[in-house]
Amino acid sequence: MVDFSLSEEQRMLQEAAREFAAAEVQPHAEKWDRESTFPREAIRKANELGLLTVKIPEEYGGYGMGSFEEVLICEEIGWGDPGFATASGSTMLASYPLITGGTEDQKQRYLSKVADGCIAAYCVTEPGAGSDVQSIRTQAVRDGDDYVVTGSKMWITGAGHADWFFVLAYTDREAGYRGMSGFIVDADSAGVVLGKKEENMGQRCSDTRAVDFNDVRVPAENLIGGEENGGWMNAMRAFDLSRPTISAHAVGNARGAMEEALRYANERSTFGKPIYRHQAISFMIADMATKIEAARLLTWCAAKKADAGERNTLEAAHAKRFSADMAMEVTTDAVQVFGGYGYSEEYPVARRMRGAKVVQIFEGSSQIQRMIIGRELLRGM
């Protein structure tokens, strides 16, 4: 039988994350979003509580827990606010390629910094290359004990606050995707130039910018894994770890919207009764609950498979695609339940709906997840 019960430790972790989100995230989320304020202090507190680094091995200062524990926390953080979830999640996204493929020295130097609370950013997308990662133009050329990295990255979450970047670049363009390598680039390196903070539709507290690497000298010991041309596979393995967390953020955001809708539907009356008593509304909320439950199970499944040491590419894509699309549907329906008030920024469902949209776009759009699922199905034949 499949056992979905949580251990005592997992339940405590989930409760700690929920309490943190209720006390330190939800009360500030509207203001952060309205004023585009990066929630640096709340990220610091989450880090102090150990909520952001459970997946970092103990020898580097983390908690050495699994993806399952991580997604339990991520759901609560997404419930707090989708923008905070992204702002606080970029560091682990940049760290997964170190966890999956870094040398011992790189893990000691950089994962320990992350465990101490530094922010990192994941630089893959470029102005001309998002879904089609192979079209990136950034290159790294060996020069003595260094590599010289040149290129422009776009839409980089956390860039304005990062201490270091994970950068994907070509070391052998002729070899196609097999010629890519990952690098750790210190943010204070000469030649790193940050763009202005983008004005996004939602998740406005999260910092998104372009980053230019103008002939940046990077010590050869910062080539991830110590060998050229393994960057693509490593970046993809990192996605298998990060997608369940993004999926959990979406589940949390949808759950928050559903709770708001349920509360409002019991308070607001039309035609002499609470709108929840109109079956059209209660069915809409019932469907929200079912979709959230299904997305959570897909997320847990992807995380459990990662923890079992099995390849979870298919499960991670199922979870990310379904949860992202589900959160968009659920938050849109939550706005509908609120009627005209849902369309106002005075109520939190509008922020949740705007915040849901980007999850269908980043970390592999919903279309790209379907491509992965299609490919994985063929592998299984």
Ligand SMILES: Cc1cc2nc3c(=O)[nH]c(=O)nc-3n(C[C@H](O)[C@H](O)[C@H](O)COP(=O)(O)OP(=O)(O)OC[C@H]3O[C@@H](n4cnc5c(N)ncnc54)[C@H](O)[C@@H]3O)c2cc1C
């Ligand atoms: C707020 C925000 C934060 C981000 N943070 C980061 C970050 O930290 N690091 C990072 O590296 N990137 C980041 N990104 C970039 C993000 O990952 C890309 O935007 C995403 O991969 C899509 O790439 P694109 O924008 O170039 O769209 P395109 O690749 O141009 O795609 C445009 C549309 O076409 C669809 N499409 C593309 N190819 C296909 C196909 N073969 N079949 C069907 N449909 C297709 C896409 O799904 C999309 O709907 C962020 C983006 C945003 C908006």
